[in-house]
Amino acid sequence: MSDVVAVMRRTLLSCTSLVPGGIAGAGAACLVDISPAWATEPGLSERLIQTFTNLSRPDLTALALALGVLGFSVVAAILLMRTRIRAAANEQRLRTEIRELQSDADRFRALLFAEPQVLISWGAGEDRPQISGDIALLLPQDAKPPLRILAFGTWLPPEPALQMDHAVDALRNAGEGFLLNLVTSAGRTVEAMGRAIGGQAIVRIRDLGGLRRDLAETTLRHNSLLAETGMLRAFAAAAPWPLWARGEDGNLNFANAAYARATEAASATDAIQRNLELLDSDDRIAMARALNDHAAFAARLPVVIGGERRMYDVHALRAAGGSAGIALDASETAALSQALERMADAHRRTLDQLSSGVAVFDGQRRLAFYNDSYRRLWDLDRAFLDGNPNDSSVLDRLRAARKLPEQPDFRAWKARLHEAYRANEAAKDVWYLPDGRALSIVTTPNPEGGVTYLFDDVTESLELARRYDRLITVQRETLDSLTEAVAVFGSNGRAQLFNPAFARMWKLSPEALSQQPHIDTVEGWCKPLFDDDDAWQTIRNAVTGIDNRSAVRLKLERKDGSVLDCMTMPLPDGATMLTFHDITDSENVERALRERNDALETADQMKVDFVHHVSYELRSPLTTIIGFAHLMNDPGTGPLTEKQAQYIDYITSSTDALLALTNNILDLATIDAGAMTLELGPVDVRKTIAAATEGIQDRLTRERIVLEVDVDPDIGNFIGDERRIIQVLYNLLANAAGFSPQGAVIAVSARRTAHSVSFAVTDDGPGIPPEVKDKVFDWFESRANGSRHRGAGLGLSLVRSFVELHGGRVHFDPTVKRGTRVVCDFPLDQTAHRNAAE
Structure with a gap:
């Protein structure tokens, strides 16, 4: 302290003596001189105060004067000095x-990365x-940038990498922490933990070793086993086959829904609680x-489910x-197995029936199967065959019996x-x-x-092939010899076969x-002689058509005046045969005959028309004559002589016969014109x-002829025109009476x-000659045959016409x-006949 006071005294004196500006300037300079020491020495202000206290009065007076002179400058200097002193002290404390803190950080970092x-x-953000x-x-390599760690797929398998990626996203976005035990692609077990701390998202990944690794691996295996067990339990619960598990005591402790359905339980829990059995007691004992x-x-085993075995x-x-245990439905398999056995048995039976x-x-x-053939x-x-011999033994036996083809090297x-x-x-x-x-x-x-041998005796087939070749040769020679063009x-429309007559008829090479050549080409060659496009189109369709193959007949009138009869005949192999026959001469004859036939038909029609017209013209006067004859024969008209009465009887019988003939002609004409209609109703056969x-x-x-009537007692009635049927029977009886001898x-x-x-x-008459039987039903044909009966030949014609109008048939009994x-x-059914006719 004395050293400080001495210094201050010297400083003040020097300041007073050296500074010409007076004590104020000396004080300022003194303060400036001592301020560094004050600022740099701790506790200086306290020592200065103590020093000033120990100063003598003259020194204090001088100092007071000096300080008073300095005034405001001294206060400012003191404040500055105190500020610098505090700043230096704070800097030292912060350092x-x-x-x-650096020491603590190094210690914590060393502790943090000790593992x-x-x-x-x-x-x-x-x-x-x-x-x-x-x-x-x-x-794996330090050269890779650290950010590659965020590419989790580079060091983790795909599924854990995706799990890690989702966990980090959830941590950064929602602050959700996580703890994962992962196995890297290199097989190392690591722990990844994520936490949100102080506004930061922090992920720590560390290697697990020792007990921690064992625990992590055990946890992973445990989780894997839990997942696998859950999957297996879910599969077992949803499986369509009955599944069950029993404890050591034999009681049911697991069953799936299929087991519950099979045992008719309300649920799997119900089946377990009631300990329901799927199998019969004998089967359960055998299983145990x-x-x-x-x-x-x-x-x-058989199981009854829902009332079905x-x-x-x-x-x-x-x-x-x-x-x-598990029960697999084998009903379909058993059925298929039985069906397969039946099919195999049927196959064997079928093979036994083969001629091959x-x-x-x-x-x-070794021989597994053979048929009797x-x-x-x-x-x-x-x-020998039932002993299942091998292939070589069978061949050796056949060779020994000289039943195999002769071979120079049988072994080869x-x-x-x-x-x-x-x-x-x-x-x-x-x-x-x-x-x-x-x-x-x-x-x-x-x-x-193995091998299946199939043997067929083709001796006959080869012989048939040789015969077929000979037949083809004969057919070829026959076709070449035909006068018809063939x-x-x-099926492709090309000419496969032709004979010389075809080439000559159509003047072809x-x-x-x-x-x-194709049929179109042949058509072009033949057009100069015959150019009817419709006919050629028909021939082309017959040759090249696929569906509705049928024979077609055409008549070709060529430009040279010749007429050809053309026939297209489909063959079984898809081919088509064309035949052309020159019918010019026969066509000319046919035309002459046709013209003659037309003339005859015209004449016949004229005859029918004439008869029809005459019959109508005769009927009116006949009716008048008959009426007057009956009037004259009436007693009311007046008496007649015997001769007159006889003549009137002749007139009456003749006119009745003539009227019947006229009526028959009119009926036939009406039937021929298609104007006859039947009045159908019930017909009593006996009446x-x-x-x-x-x-x-x-x-x-x-004529003293005996009539025998033979009617079935149960004949009953049928539907027909009674009047026309009476007319049919009358004509038949009249015809029979006319051709029968007396008695x-x-x-x-x-x-x-x-x-x-x-x-x-x-x-019992003379019968009908065979050559007349086909004509007796025609108009004006009579079967006189030397008989005394003569008639117009209309009775049987009417019979046939009326029977056919009823839909019936009239014929002679050949027996x-x-x-x-x-x-x-x-x-019997006239309705069906009329519908068919309509």
């Missing part, structure tokens, strides 16, 4: 704190993170015994803590034959046996191994035809026959069948040896 790990931190730590822990003996059980493949396995010999050898070249073909002993030939066991495709060959037979052999490799066009016979009673009496017998009969009513009239038997069949 000390920084050194301490291998990587820290990744993102500040608020920052996209680029700060990465520190040992990046070699994750990346098998599990105790072999730790596994497998059998196909089905087959299930039951598999059970003994495991720690109990057993587990079949032998199947398995993969060991194979045994008979080679005449082998059945006992057999080796070539056995190449079929290694082939992929079937092979064909023909064997010519010493006994003259020819066998076609097909060797087919089987998919399951050409065969294939045989050399050009031999080039197989109809009686009405018809009544009209010929006088003739039967006069003969006439028979009329009626029979009913399932579809018709048949009337038959039989007489009658003497006389004539005419049969008329009337259908």
